Amino acid sequence: MEQTDAVLVIDDEKNIRTTLQQVLESAGYEVATAVNGEDGLSKLSKSRFDMVLLDMKLPGMDGIDVLRRMRETNYETPVAIITAYGTIENAVEAMKLGAVDYLRKPFSGSEIKELVERILARRELGEGDLGTYAELMEQAKLWINRRDFERAGATLRKALAIDSSRAEAFNLLGVCLELRGERLEAQKRYRAAVGLDPTYEPARANLSRTTRFDYSIDDIDKGDSKGKG
Numbered sequence: 313m314e315q316t317d318a319v320l321v322i323d324d325e326k327n328i329r330t331t332l333q334q335v336l337e338s339a340g341y342e343v344a345t346a347v348n349g350e351d352g353l354s355k356l357s358k359s360r361f362d363m364v365l366l367d368m369k370l371p372g373m374d375g376i377d378v379l380r381r382m383r384e385t386n387y388e389t390p391v392a393i394i395t396a397y398g399t400i401e402n403a404v405e406a407m408k409l410g411a412v413d414y415l416r417k418p419f420s421g422s423e424i425k426e427l428v429e430r431i432l433a434r435r436e437l438g439e440g441d442l443g444t445y446a447e448l449m450e451q452a453k454l455w456i457n458r459r460d461f462e463r464a465g466a467t468l469r470k471a472l473a474i475d476s477s478r479a480e481a482f483n484l485l486g487v488c489l490e491l492r493g494e495r496l497e498a499q500k501r502y503r504a505a506v507g508l509d510p511t512y513e514p515a516r517a518n519l520s521r522t523t524r525f526d527y528s529i530d531d532i533d534k535g536d537s538k539g540k541g
Contacts, residue, residue, distance in 0.1 A: 317432055318342040318360065322352035322378065323367040323394060328417070332365060335421040336428065349373030349381075356387050363431055365415065367394040368402070376402050379409040383459075390431050390457045403514060404521075407487050412456040431457075442467075445475040452484060461488040479509040486518060495522060 319341050321332045329345040336343045344359065346352035349370050356364075364382075368375035375393060382389070392413040393406055406412075415427055434454040442448050448471035455464035465488040471481050486501030499522050505515030 316340065316342050317362040318344070319363055319365060319428060320344050320346065320352060320355055320361040320389075321365045322346040322349065322370070322375075323365070324348055324370055325367070328367070328394070331421075332424060335424045339425050339428075341428065349375070349378040352378055353381055353385075356382065356389070357385075361389050363390045363392065363428065365394055365428075366391050366411070368406075369396070376405055376409070379406060379411055383409050388458065390434075392427060392431060404487055404490060404518065407456055408459070408491050410457045410459045412453045412484070442470075445471050445478070445481075448474065449481065449484075452481075456484070456488070461491050464488050465492070477508060479505040479512040479515055482508065483512065483515040483518060486515070490518075490522070498522065 319336055321329050321336075321343060323329050323332070323345075324347055329347075333343045333345055344355055344361070346355050350373060352364070352366070355361075366375050366378060370378070373381075379391060382391070388410070390413075391409075391411040392415055393411050394415045394417065396417040413427060413431055415424065430450065434450050434457070437447065437451050437454060442451055448467055452464045452467040452471065455461070455467060465485055468481050468485040468488065471478075472485070475481075482501045482505035486498040486505065489495075489501060490498035499519065502515050502519035502522065505512055506519055509515075
């Protein structure tokens, strides 16, 4: 008998938990819910889950803290972040911890099911039979889920060789480079993503954040030189 996939929903809003549970149970998944980060970690320690839907804004322990604790405890369960914000706060930190997928409020039932199906389907991806841009993007996200940013970057380059007109691939490659310490190369990819789609907010936010860092370093250098003069 085939085992039913199990999903854990961690969200402090009762209506969000109820909606996600109803939609996913109607699609055939087993669903458990947790009201905060501590409750979610407790459930993860007692049961097996195939993926987690995690609210970024939680009382007490926030989503990033939960992700960090999961990885410290070796829970490698794929995580999708639930957020109500247009610009994903802490997106690079979340990806560093293996979370590359987002469910943005407000969302529809079809969006929920499509996201969960897509994430769980990554488990079946092989490495030798990927021929399309979409397949390579899903493989790259699987490597990010597993925090293998070198393989993720290599896969994203293959996707870009097939189709270099998509902002998402350039942005994700930029994040992989940034997480490997190659910040200037990351900025080039963020700029490429913004050049392709000036409205693509993740790349805009990443470029703004990393160039602000450059500006602050310049100011420090100028201040030091003035002090020494």
